Amino acid sequence: MTDAQSFYGRWARVYDWVANAPGVSSWREQAADSLALAPGDSVVEMGCGTGANVAHLRERVGSPGRVVGIDVTRAMLDRARDRSVRTGKTVHYVQADAARPPVREADAVLATFVAGIFEDPAAAVDAWCDSVVPGGRVALLNFQRSPSALAAPLNLAFEAFVRLSAPGTRLSTQSHASAFERRVRAARERLTARTVDRRYETFAGGYLGLLSGTVQ
Numbered sequence: 519m520t521d522a523q524s525f526y527g528r529w530a531r532v533y534d535w536v537a538n539a540p541g542v543s544s545w546r547e548q549a550a551d552s553l554a555l556a557p558g559d560s561v562v563e564m565g566c567g568t569g570a571n572v573a574h575l576r577e578r579v580g581s582p583g584r585v586v587g588i589d590v591t592r593a594m595l596d597r598a599r600d601r602s603v604r605t606g607k608t609v610h611y612v613q614a615d616a617a618r619p620p621v622r623e624a625d626a627v628l629a630t631f632v633a634g635i636f637e638d639p640a641a642a643v644d645a646w647c648d649s650v651v652p653g654g655r656v657a658l659l660n661f662q663r664s665p666s667a668l669a670a671p672l673n674l675a676f677e678a679f680v681r682l683s684a685p686g687t688r689l690s691t692q693s694h695a696s697a698f699e700r701r702v703r704a705a706r707e708r709l710t711a712r713t714v715d716r717r718y719e720t721f722a723g724g725y726l727g728l729l730s731g732t733v734q
C-alpha cells in the first residue's frame with residue numbers, strides 16, 4: 519500500500535466533507551468549464567477522490583456522455599460510488615494508478631488537487647495527454663502559495679495543508695510546501711509543453727491555479 523492509499527484510506531470521510539464544503543463547488547465548476555466539454559463527450563478524472571467533480575462533469579457531457587473516475591484508494595472510491603447512487607449520476611469508477619491510466623481516446627482529462635502527489639508529475643501529465651484524442655483538453659487545478667505580500671500567515675496554513683494532503687511528498691532540505699510546489703510546477707510545465715490554446719486562471723486570492731490546454 520502506498521502512502522497516499524493509507525492516508526486517504528484513513529481520512530476518506532473527512533476528505534469527502536472538505537471536498538464538498540461550501541465555496542469549493544465554484545472552483546470545480548470553473549475547472550469543468552475549462553475542459554470545453556460537449557454533450558456526448560467522454561471525460562476522465564485522474565485521482566477523482568470521493569467524486570466531488572462528477573456532478574459538474576456529468577452535467578456537461580449529458581446522458582450520452584461518459585464520465586470515468588480513476589483513483590488508487592478504495593475507501594475514496596467507495597464514497598464516490600455512494601455519491602453516484604445518491605445523486606443518480608452514472609460514473610465508471612476504476613481503482614488504478616493514475617500515473618498509468620487504463621484509458622484511451624478520451625475527449626478530456628481533469629486532475630484536481632492531485633498533480634503535487636506524484637513522484638514524477640511530468641510523466642503523469644504525459645500519460646494524461648496521451649489518454650486524450652488530438653484536440654482533447656487536459657486541466658490541472660492546484661493549490662499554491664499566494665504571491666500577495668499580505669498572504670504570509672495564510673502561506674503558513676498552506677504549508678500545514680500540504681503536509682496533510684500530500685502524504686507522498688518527501689522532506690529533504692526543502693519544506694513540504696516547496697517540494698509540493700516543485701511538483702505542481704513540473705506538471706504545469708509539462709502540460710504547457712504538450713498543449714496549445716492554453717488558459718491559466720487563479721482563484722481564492724491566488725491560492726488556486728487552474729491551467730488547461732488542448733493536446734495536438
Ligand SMILES: C[S@@+](CC[C@H](N)C(=O)[O-])C[C@H]1O[C@@H](n2cnc3c(N)ncnc32)[C@H](O)[C@@H]1O
Nearest residue numbers: 522526537565566567589590591594615616630
Ligand atoms: C487531494 S485528493 C483529490 C481528490 C479529488 N480530485 C478532489 O478534487 O477532491 C487526492 C486523491 O488522489 C488519489 N491518488 C493519490 N495517488 C494516486 C495515484 N497514483 N493514482 C490514482 N489516484 C491517486 C488519492 O487516493 C486521493 O483520492
